[in-house]
Amino acid sequence: MGFHEVRGEAPVGSFQIALIGLASFCIITALLIIGVFKQRKRRGRAEDALKASEQRYLRALAGSTDGLWDWDIRSNTVFYSDRFREILGYTPEDFPGAIDFFRSRLHPEDADPVWAAVQSHLQQRVPFKMEYRLKTKSGEYLWFLARAQAIWETEGNAVRMSGWIQDITENKQNELNLKAALSEIDGLKTKLEAERAYLQDEIKFEYNHENIIGRSDGLKYVLYKVEQIAASDTTVLILGETGTGKELVARAIHGLSTRKDRALVKINCATLPSNLIESELFGHEKGAFTGAHVKQLGRFEVADGTTLFLDELGELPFELQPKLLRVIQDGEFERLGSSRTIKADVRIIAATNRNLEDEVRKGRFREDLWYRLNIFPITVPPLRERKEDIPLLVDFFVHKISRRLGKSIESIPTAVMNELQNYHWPGNIRELENVLERAVINSSGPKLRLADELEKPHRDLTPARKTLDEVEREHIIRVLDMTHRKVSGKDGAAEILGLDRSTLRARMRKLGIRQP
Incomplete structure (x- = not known):
């Protein structure tokens, strides 16, 4: 019986195992189905989120200002x-x-x-x-x-x-405008610095442009012409012998003009080597030539808005004359080493002791430039034609020199004044001032005593018999002989004649005076 019971339990156990297996399969299948449904649901939510994100992106894209x-x-x-x-x-x-x-x-x-x-x-x-x-x-x-x-x-x-x-166009334009304004300010600063440097050089010299002294008819006519032209911007050409005071006339014109609030700028064309005149007049860029280590403004650029005085214009090299003509005509020029055109509002006053009309005939001066300069000429008379002005000039210079030297000259003997008035003064007022300075130095008392033996005027030196160049040549030779051909230095010919050393050498070259 026991054996029968054992055999009767076996089928029950197998059925249970089979039932458990079937239940497990159903559970796993159900879990898989549930997992698939969940995955699909999550995927759906992800797709919805992606679509929402894309819609937000598109809305952001559409609303962007960039x-x-x-x-x-x-x-x-x-x-x-x-x-x-x-x-x-x-x-x-x-x-x-x-x-x-x-x-x-x-x-x-x-x-x-x-x-x-x-x-x-x-x-x-x-x-x-x-x-x-x-x-x-x-x-x-x-x-x-x-x-x-x-x-x-x-x-x-x-x-x-x-x-x-x-x-950023608007901001960039503002930035460019600011840069342009800063560049303009920098340019003005550079120009002011150049003008300041120029003025510092100028104040080393003493001028009496507010005191053109004299009462002769010739001088009165010059002052009449000055008042007549000063208020305009017309180019003025001042003619006259060396030492007649052409620069004082130029300063008087500027002082009565609408540009008087700015300093008159000057350049002496005879005192500079020909290779530097162009740079001094028109300026140069850094590296424009050997030795040009920095940019330099020329006198025309410094004189923008004021007056430029071109002294000894007749000495300007022929090859530079077209460039000067262009500035006079158009107010335009370029610095050396630059292709950028610069415009300048400059009133030009030129002076020369040469006969430019004769220079044109000889082919040494451009005819078109001569016509441009000769719009309003003013001729300053030589001192020998202003004898009545000599006493006034003597009093002025003696007082000025005495004060500077710490001396007291109280009287000028009649004989001394007569000798000064009878001298022909080929060096004009500049020579007179130098003679008087030596006289003040030589005077030990209150009376003026001349240190120079002034020659009487020679008949063959009158304008009717000799040209101005011939008179000047002979006088320079006489002074050179007197100084034993010494041109510069103390008691040299340049000092006696009241000329700058380079100016005297330029005149000697022009007049054919050679040193032994």
Whole structure:
């Protein structure tokens, strides 16, 4: 019985196992089905989230004030937002999705730098941020600030680059205007510094332009002409022998003009080597020639808005005369070493002791320049034609020199005054001042005593018998003989004649006076 019971239990156990297996299968299947449903539900939620994200992106894209772009490097196609095209004035049909078309819209000056920056970002991962100009459909260029970021594969190759542009034209224009204003201020500062340096040189000399002394008819007529022309901007040519006071006349014209609030600027064309006159007149750029280590403004640029006095104009080299003519006609010139044209508002007063009409006939002075200069000539009479002015001039110079030297000269003997009045004064007022200075130095008491033995005028020195050049040549030779041919230095011919050393040498060359 026991054996029968054992055999009767076996089928029950197998059935239970089978039932358990079937239950497990059903449970697993149910779990799989539930898992699939959950996965589908999650996928649905993800897709919904992605769609919502895309919609938010599109709304953000549509509402952006900047232009967005996305470049698929592998297909070489570019997506441009509507705002991108709108800023430039294009429709989708006008602005195709190709990178080459974008490059063709870049300003010629920006095209290479922009593409170089793109390549640096893609290959070396240098951050991309720069400013450049794009051409609109209407043809104008707008300024943009651009940023971009690339995406690289695991192998390191860039597959995508996206970015945006922001219109900064107004800010850029303000920046450019500020730079232009600062440049103008810098230019004015440079000009003021040049004028200040010039004035510092000028105050080393003493001028009496407010005291043109005399009462002769010849001088009164000169002052009448000065008052007649001063208020205009007409070019003035002052003629007269060396030492007659042509510069004082020029300063009187400037002092009565509308430009009197600015200093008169001057240059002596006879005192500079011919290779430096052009640089002094028109200025030069750094490196324009050997020794030009810094930029320098010329006298025309310094004199912008005031008066330029060109002394000894007859000594201006012939090759520079066309450039001077252009400034007089058009108010334009270029610095040495520069192609940039500079405009200057300059009133020109020129002076010469040469007969320019004769120089034109001899081919040493341009006829067209002569006509431009000879609009309003003023001839300053020589001192020998102003004898009645000599006592006034003597009193003025003796007082001035005595005060400077710390002396007291109380009287001028009649014999001394007669001797001064009877002398022919080939060096004119400048020679008179030098003679009086030596006389004050030589006087030990209150009376003026002459240190020079003044020659009586020779008949063959009268204007009716000899030309001005001949008179000047003979006088210079006599002074050179008196100084044993010593030109410069103390008691040299230049000091006696009251001339600058270089001016005297220039006159000697012109008059054919050679040193032994």
